Amino acid sequence: MIYAVVGLLIGGALGFLVPFGIPAGYSSLFSVALMACMDSVFGGIKAACSGTFDDKIFISGFFTNSLMAAFLVYVGDRLGIDLYYVALLAFGLRIFNNLGFIRQHLLKKH
Numbered sequence: 001m002i003y004a005v006v007g008l009l010i011g012g013a014l015g016f017l018v019p020f021g022i023p024a025g026y027s028s029l030f031s032v033a034l035m036a037c038m039d040s041v042f043g044g045i046k047a048a049c050s051g052t053f054d055d056k057i058f059i060s061g062f063f064t065n066s067l068m069a070a071f072l073v074y075v076g077d078r079l080g081i082d083l084y085y086v087a088l089l090a091f092g093l094r095i096f097n098n099l100g101f102i103r104q105h106l107l108k109k110h
Contacts, residue, residue, distance in 0.1 A: 001048055004041065028084040029073045035091035036069040037062060042098035049105040065091075 022030050040062040047053040069087050076083025 001045075004044065008041070028077075028082075029070055032069040032073050032084045032087045032091070033066045035088055035095070036065040039091045039094045039098070040065050042095050042102070046098045046101050046105075049102055 040058065043061065044053060044058045047058070069091070072087055073084045
């Protein structure tokens with residue numbers, strides 16, 4: 001668990017310090033992939049809180065979610081449909097559900 005937090009802090013610091021921009025054409029693709037990764041991370045934290053964390057499930061879910069979300073956005077772009085809104089909504093709901101569970105777990109624990 002500590003490795004995930006350290007990795008998140010290092011990634012956040014690098015994101016703020018390194019001048020890197022994403023082209024506007026790829027912004028929807030990256031936003032959905034980022035939300036998919038965040039969903040996996042918060043799902044992993046939720047599983048760790050409930051004592052059911054499995055690293056194989058976490059890693060496979062992390063990459064599968066992000067690749068499937070990116071593929072969904074790509075197909076939506078090719079069809080002329082904004083499917084990234086659907087993916088953002090779905091991942092956003094899952095993130096807030098996981099965050100609510102984590103919050104309740106921490107409040108009950110302390």
